[in-house]
Amino acid sequence: MSRAVRPLSDQDLQELLAQCRRDNARDNVTGILFYSHGNIAQLIEGEPAVIEALFQKIARDGRHSHVHKLVEKSIKQRSFADWSMAFHPLESEAFHELAGFFLPHQVPAMPGTLAIADAMLVDLVRQAVFGPGISSQDSVTASV
Amino acid sequence: MRDQQLQDILRHMPAGIATLLGPELRYGFVNAPMQALLGGETPEGQPFAEHAKVIPHDLLEVMRQVRQSGRPYVAKGYCLPLAGPAGDAPTPRYYDLALEPIQSENEEERGLLLFAVDVTAQEEARQRAHELALETRRLDARLRVLTETAPQITFTVDADGRCEYVSPQWYYFTGQPPTADLNAIWPLLIHPDDRLRVLYQSEAARAAGTGWSYEYRLRRHDGQYRWLLSRALPELHGTHDKPDKPAYWHGAMTEVHDQRALADALRRGEAELRFLADSIPQLIWTATAEGLIDYYNQHTAEYTGLTGEELGPTGWVGLLDPAEQAGAARRWIHCVATGESYEGLFRMRRHDGQYRWHLIRARQLTDERGPCWFGACTDVDDQHRLREVLQTQYDELARTNRDLDTFVYAASHDLKQPLHNLRGLFDELRRTASFDDPEQEVILGMVDEALQQLDTTLHDLAATVQAQRQLTAPTEPIQLAGVTEEVLLGLRTQIQEAQANIILEFEAAPTLVYGRANLRSVLHNLLSNALKFAHPERVPHITVASHLSPVGQPVLMVQDNGLGMRLKDASDPAFQLFERQHPQLAGAGVGLYLLQRIISSRGGHLEVTSTLGEGTAFTVYWFE
Numbered sequence A: 001m002s003r004a005v006r007p008l009s010d011q012d013l014q015e016l017l018a019q020c021r022r023d024n025a026r027d028n029v030t031g032i033l034f035y036s037h038g039n040i041a042q043l044i045e046g047e048p049a050v051i052e053a054l055f056q057k058i059a060r061d062g063r064h065s066h067v068h069k070l071v072e073k074s075i076k077q078r079s080f081a082d083w084s085m086a087f088h089p090l091e092s093e094a095f096h097e098l099a100g101f102f103l104p105h106q107v108p109a110m111p112g113t114l115a116i117a118d119a120m121l122v123d124l125v126r127q128a129v130f131g132p133g134i135s136s137q138d139s140v141t142a143s144v
Numbered sequence B: 001m002r003d004q005q006l007q008d009i010l011r012h013m014p015a016g017i018a019t020l021l022g023p024e025l026r027y028g029f030v031n032a033p034m035q036a037l038l039g040g041e042t043p044e045g046q047p048f049a050e051h052a053k054v055i056p057h058d059l060l061e062v063m064r065q066v067r068q069s070g071r072p073y074v075a076k077g078y079c080l081p082l083a084g085p086a087g088d089a090p091t092p093r094y095y096d097l098a099l100e101p102i103q104s105e106n107e108e109e110r111g112l113l114l115f116a117v118d119v120t121a122q123e124e125a126r127q128r129a130h131e132l133a134l135e136t137r138r139l140d141a142r143l144r145v146l147t148e149t150a151p152q153i154t155f156t157v158d159a160d161g162r163c164e165y166v167s168p169q170w171y172y173f174t175g176q177p178p179t180a181d182l183n184a185i186w187p188l189l190i191h192p193d194d195r196l197r198v199l200y201q202s203e204a205a206r207a208a209g210t211g212w213s214y215e216y217r218l219r220r221h222d223g224q225y226r227w228l229l230s231r232a233l234p235e236l237h238g239t240h241d242k243p244d245k246p247a248y249w250h251g252a253m254t255e256v257h258d259q260r261a262l263a264d265a266l267r268r269g270e271a272e273l274r275f276l277a278d279s280i281p282q283l284i285w286t287a288t289a290e291g292l293i294d295y296y297n298q299h300t301a302e303y304t305g306l307t308g309e310e311l312g313p314t315g316w317v318g319l320l321d322p323a324e325q326a327g328a329a330r331r332w333i334h335c336v337a338t339g340e341s342y343e344g345l346f347r348m349r350r351h352d353g354q355y356r357w358h359l360i361r362a363r364q365l366t367d368e369r370g371p372c373w374f375g376a377c378t379d380v381d382d383q384h385r386l387r388e389v390l391q392t393q394y395d396e397l398a399r400t401n402r403d404l405d406t407f408v409y410a411a412s413h414d415l416k417q418p419l420h421n422l423r424g425l426f427d428e429l430r431r432t433a434s435f436d437d438p439e440q441e442v443i444l445g446m447v448d449e450a451l452q453q454l455d456t457t458l459h460d461l462a463a464t465v466q467a468q469r470q471l472t473a474p475t476e477p478i479q480l481a482g483v484t485e486e487v488l489l490g491l492r493t494q495i496q497e498a499q500a501n502i503i504l505e506f507e508a509a510p511t512l513v514y515g516r517a518n519l520r521s522v523l524h525n526l527l528s529n530a531l532k533f534a535h536p537e538r539v540p541h542i543t544v545a546s547h548l549s550p551v552g553q554p555v556l557m558v559q560d561n562g563l564g565m566r567l568k569d570a571s572d573p574a575f576q577l578f579e580r581q582h583p584q585l586a587g588a589g590v591g592l593y594l595l596q597r598i599i600s601s602r603g604g605h606l607e608v609t610s611t612l613g614e615g616t617a618f619t620v621y622w623f624e
């Protein structure tokens, strides 16, 4: 989780989405990023070496601060097919068609491969970013 | 040199030149700069005083005296208001004026040479310097007042760490005399435990050309060591990216003793709480406002066999029985969103794989630092097991009880046939055999009575078990009058024999919601009792009445004028099974016991009042 140094505009977010989609696809990194009102949370999956280096790079990124890692663990299989982002753009029209973009309540269900503890972590973190009341199609129920 | 040539040179000098001749100081030669100075036209022969209005009076007087005395005079930085172009306000300009007498026998040719050099620029610079000096002195004074009144010690040290200046507060604080050798004394006043560190840190900062900020204890005038925060910055000259090596450091020291004491207390408080939490044989944890666990106590590690690191911010849910994890997680997310307290009974895995029942509780605490969560998991496995054991035993007892009932019922039922046979045989015997002894008749009567009594007992035992079974039967609204009539019909032989007078009064509460069979049993027992214990010397009067109690609950009363009985306690008749009030009369005593069982099982109680030889009144409070 982290805090944006200043609010990210639609354009900032779109650029971040494009760059991360490109680089993460290249590096075989998957996961999801939540953004709202300066609150940021991200989950990334990939080769340990790749993830370690990426985390170092992201932590040093000047666009945000107060970066802290919640958990780091080795997994047997991935839970995300690609890398995506969920946030509330001011002009949602422009984003509908973009690959890898979701409105917060459209985030797809967490797959059953995710342990309940981890699914709950994603839910708590999403709740912390978007505030209570954004129940997406997943939530822990779906992963049972 | 030709006169004309000389005049040309003079005319172009960058200084004003003029000759003023005769007692009236008439214009002689006037070059262009002087003309400009005097404000334009300077017609030769005109008296200087009349024409040049700009010339102040004192200057004119000095000119006259120079001419008279023949002694030259020089005035430096003399101010002349020069008329501005087109009648603007005159601006003051400054000149160095040289007045040189021109000697001559001829009165008219005696005069003076006026030489004026414009020094306005220099003069202005001088004045500015003066003003700056004044301002500097003012700022200096202000700085001194500030540094000496601020509640801080201010100081300046040089690159070698020698103290150049220290504000008077240092002397107040330390109580040292103004003559004290600062550089020798200061280090000695630092707390011995801090001294080496402070000296090293300050030297390192000076060597690196950077500032410093550290805390240390300095001895106050009363001998107490107080914590101070010392901060200093180097005085930097040169350009931003190529600064000179600093020569001085300026800084201030602030007393932070109380803050430190407070911070120490807080730290100690937290350490104590942590110690407490670690000592409790329960799983204790805290979580952030987002619901992520940030502390597990020592016991958690011991119970789970996992470190806080391994458990992570949500790992606890993975310790629960897999079937309960999703529900527990959903509940926790909901509580974090709403701030509601969390509570649940879960089976939680121990390090050895055994699941034990735990009561998990968490509450949100909100203070000025925002919300956070405190949670505890209490091992209630032993209680849980105990309850399970008790439940099993209870079930067993209930079953045994049922078996016993069944046995009693079966036995009484099975005994009926042999009894029946016995009576048949006995009747047959009486009919066919003849007895000579008159005593035999009495014995026959006793056998008859014993058989009768055995029959009643068997009947009552069966009825008791029957009623027991019917206690769980559904209830329905029942007309008291109708059921009572039915019961009386069953008792008609006894009523006729006794010639009893029975009065029914159900108008006040005609219906009752009850189990039908139970109600019938109650009425049957009460009425047959009243008939059985009738007084042999008078006609039995029995009243059956219903009414509502003051709180609106139905009540039934059965009153007789029979034998009456001896009571231990009216409100707790404590009828014991087979307790016989009147041993000379037939009856098993099972009846009253049965009554009480029925009434109390359905939530009511039975009261009785009685006077020996006068009569008895039973009151049934159907419900409390």
Ligand SMILES: Cc1cc2nc3c(=O)[nH]c(=O)nc-3n(C[C@H](O)[C@H](O)[C@H](O)COP(=O)(O)O)c2cc1C
Residues within 6 Å of the ligand: A016, A019, A020, A023, A024, A033, A040, A042, A044, A054, A057, A058, A059, A061, A063, A064
């Ligand atoms: C919140 C946040 C999340 C980011 N996530 C990723 C990511 O998942 N993958 C990635 O390549 N860059 C991510 N970035 C961007 C990187 O910090 C960095 O700017 C980017 O990789 C370009 O680095 P480069 O110029 O060294 O290639 C993220 C930046 C921020 C602020």
